[in-house]
Structure formats: C-alpha cells, structure tokens
Amino acid sequence: KLWPGNKNISLSCYSSNVNGLNSPSKRKSLFNKLRKGKYSVIALQETHIDQNHTKYLENTQLGKVFVSADVQKKRGVALYIDCNIKAEEQFKDKEGRVIAARLDTEGGKTLVVNIYAPNGPKFKFIKGLKDNINKTEFDHLILFGDFNGVVDKMMDKTFKTKNSKAASSLPKNFLALMEEYDLVDAWREYNRDVKDYTFYSNRHQAWSRIDMIWCSRSILVKINKIQILARDLSDHCPLILEINRRYTTRKWRLDGNLIKQEEDIIKIKAMTKEYFKLNNTAGMKPQIVWDAYKAVARGFLIKLKAEKRKQKEALWNKLIKDIETKEKELKANPKNLKTKRGLELLVRQKKSWELD
Structure with missing residues (x-):
C-alpha cells in the first residue's frame, strides 16, 4: 500500500x-x-x-x-x-x-x-x-x-x-x-x-x-x-x-547559563556599556534606545551561545569520531587488545560527559 x-x-x-x-x-x-x-x-x-x-x-x-x-x-x-x-x-x-x-x-x-x-x-x-x-x-x-x-x-x-x-x-x-x-x-x-x-x-x-x-x-x-x-x-x-523527519525552529529564549560564568558576564557588561555610550544621545527617546538595546543584546547572546555551542560540539564530535574510528579498527581486527582498551577509555569519557 x-x-x-x-x-x-x-x-x-x-x-x-x-x-x-x-x-x-x-x-x-x-x-x-x-x-x-x-x-x-x-x-x-x-x-x-x-x-x-x-x-x-x-x-x-x-x-x-x-x-x-x-x-x-x-x-x-x-x-x-x-x-x-x-x-x-x-x-x-x-x-x-x-x-x-x-x-x-x-x-x-x-x-x-x-x-x-x-x-x-x-x-x-x-x-x-x-x-x-x-x-x-x-x-x-x-x-x-x-x-x-x-x-x-x-x-x-x-x-x-x-x-x-x-x-x-x-x-x-x-x-x-x-x-x-x-x-x-x-x-x-x-x-x-x-x-x-x-x-x-x-x-x-x-x-x-x-x-x-x-x-x-x-x-x-x-x-x-x-x-x-x-x-x-x-x-x-x-x-x-x-x-519524513521535519525540523522546526523554536522561539528564542535566554539561556540562563550565559549569565552564570564570570567571563560571559564581563563580555555582556562590556557590550552593554559600549552600546549606551554610542546610542544614548541627546534627543533620542529612551524607549527607542531601550528597545534597540534588547534587539542588539539578543543578537549578541545568540552569537555568544553559538560560539560556546560550537566549541562544545567540536570537542564532542572529536570524541565521537575517535570512538567511531576505534570501533572500525576493532571491527577490522577484533583481537587487537590495544584497540579494545583504547575504545573502552573513550566510551568511559563519553559516559562521563553525558552525566555532566
């Protein structure tokens, strides 16, 4: 059918x-x-x-x-x-x-x-x-x-x-x-x-x-x-x-983790200070300045999160790639104990990351 x-x-x-x-x-x-x-x-x-x-x-x-x-x-x-x-x-x-x-x-x-x-x-x-x-x-x-x-x-x-x-x-x-x-x-x-x-x-x-x-x-x-x-x-x-997998986009929400790390807080404060220094000019309505700031801040946070995600994904993907490589080596030579031990170490590392 x-x-x-x-x-x-x-x-x-x-x-x-x-x-x-x-x-x-x-x-x-x-x-x-x-x-x-x-x-x-x-x-x-x-x-x-x-x-x-x-x-x-x-x-x-x-x-x-x-x-x-x-x-x-x-x-x-x-x-x-x-x-x-x-x-x-x-x-x-x-x-x-x-x-x-x-x-x-x-x-x-x-x-x-x-x-x-x-x-x-x-x-x-x-x-x-x-x-x-x-x-x-x-x-x-x-x-x-x-x-x-x-x-x-x-x-x-x-x-x-x-x-x-x-x-x-x-x-x-x-x-x-x-x-x-x-x-x-x-x-x-x-x-x-x-x-x-x-x-x-x-x-x-x-x-x-x-x-x-x-x-x-x-x-x-x-x-x-x-x-x-x-x-x-x-x-x-x-x-x-x-x-027939369909992928959908979700409405943006602030990731609370972006305002927990000291290095991220410093970056956000620096961006905020620079924005108001450049845009808080005489004659400009405060509400307009504030609304524009929210848009700029959202873009900054999206970029910051993307950078952090990219770094994390790079490390994760390398680990997965290393596991896949070791697994292929073991499939080609099932009796290689060195390969088997190396694979076990990588899998334990992956489990540790998943529990964090």
Whole structure:
C-alpha cells in the first residue's frame, strides 16, 4: 500500500539492545540521552526488568511505554511512543521477547513491533510472531530488534567457521516474513556493499549485524536516515531511523547559563556599556534606545551561545569520531587488545560527559 496522499507520518526512531537496565545510573544515563534525541519511537531490547518492576521503565518524557517482561530478570522488551501520537498495544508475549503497538496517524495505521529473538531455535518464536501479525490490521509495518542472527553471513559477520551458518544465519522461515509482508532490511537497502556490524562478542572476538530494522517497502522511499551508531552503554550498537523527519525552529529564549560564568558576564557588561555610550544621545527617546538595546543584546547572546555551542560540539564530535574510528579498527581486527582498551577509555569519557 502507498502512503495516502500528502498526509505522511513523520517518525524519528531509535532501537537498541541495552543489555540490562536494573542499574539506576545506567537508566538515568540512557534516559537522558534518549530525551535529548526527541524520538517518536524507542525500541529497547534486553531490559532485564522483571514483571514486578516494570515501573522502572516508565518515563513520560520518552513517551507512553509498552512492555513485555519475563518473571525473571532476563530478556525484556519495551516500546516508547511519543505521547502526541495515538498508539495502542496490539500484542505481546509473556517471556519478554515481543511487544507491538499500532500508531494511528493521518499516514495510516503503522504497526511497530519490537523483538528479542531467541539465540537458539526460532521456529516457535517465528510462528507466534507471524500469527499475531496476521491478526492485526495495519497499513505499514516496522520491525525493530535483536534478531540474534544475520541475513547474509558473508556481509554481516567477521567470524566464519564450518558451523557458522547453523549458529548465526536466520532460518528460512524468518526470512520468509520479508516476502510475505513485503519488508526490507532498511540499513542494507541504503548500504548495499558496506560491511558494518552491531554486536561484538567478547567470547569469540567477532562482530555481527544482528540488530536490524525491517520495514514495509512503502516506507523505504520516505527514509531520511538509517544509521548504525557507535556502542556506548551496551555491547550492541544502537540504530536510528528517520522517516519524513521535519525540523522546526523554536522561539528564542535566554539561556540562563550565559549569565552564570564570570567571563560571559564581563563580555555582556562590556557590550552593554559600549552600546549606551554610542546610542544614548541627546534627543533620542529612551524607549527607542531601550528597545534597540534588547534587539542588539539578543543578537549578541545568540552569537555568544553559538560560539560556546560550537566549541562544545567540536570537542564532542572529536570524541565521537575517535570512538567511531576505534570501533572500525576493532571491527577490522577484533583481537587487537590495544584497540579494545583504547575504545573502552573513550566510551568511559563519553559516559562521563553525558552525566555532566
């Protein structure tokens, strides 16, 4: 089905296997990062939150949460949907492997499913997933998650053994879902010849791309961005997907941080003194001078904030670039312990910055 007319849905999505969220400090760090991202849909796998403590996952700043949890502290999936989007839970399991919600927008009914597939046999899991999808009415489908298997063992893995196909490739009935629901592997569609990965196995010192986003082909042409991010809070790389993302400008407001630092206060005082020295002339109405000053001051503060943001972003971007470089080096040579230690130091530095 095509998206009806010009009434297109706009979504910014984030998906990640977080490898446990029972730690309050880890939850705080992750939630702060996600809040800043302003995502419409957030899909988290392996929350490890049991059925008695799902309240730990509630965060209204991230959106309305839909959860599937196990009785024990293992598995666990969660979906956050922006509170401005009408969303209803459609189905889930009792083992913390599947949660699905339907978004009702002007662009139609979009079923979003978050999965944490079993590491071993998947027949029962796939059958249950397929049966539930078949019972649900929708126009478009987005499947987020940790699939615990790769689509193409030659493109999606760095570790190859005689048994690699049995251990790591998705079974045919899983891949058959793509054809049945006209789904595509979003990242691979935009990176046909690229080898990149999302999960690093310390045990095997190997990389694989087992974290994916499959979506209806009708959505494919609407994608602005699909990207694998560097790891930070887990041994899995997060993914982001933007569909018809629209960026808006907000009304200017004074940033209180600009009047806290002594060096900034000195600059503002100097600008103010110079302005009134040049403009407080005889015959000029005080109100006109004052109104003009507010405009000049606003421009000065905007420029000052831009300079500070540019400096901060330069340091942040360098750190992210260094992490990405180290991660690429590790993907190319998974057994290099020096690279691994260097990457761990950079990631710790990034976590420290995020908590500040």
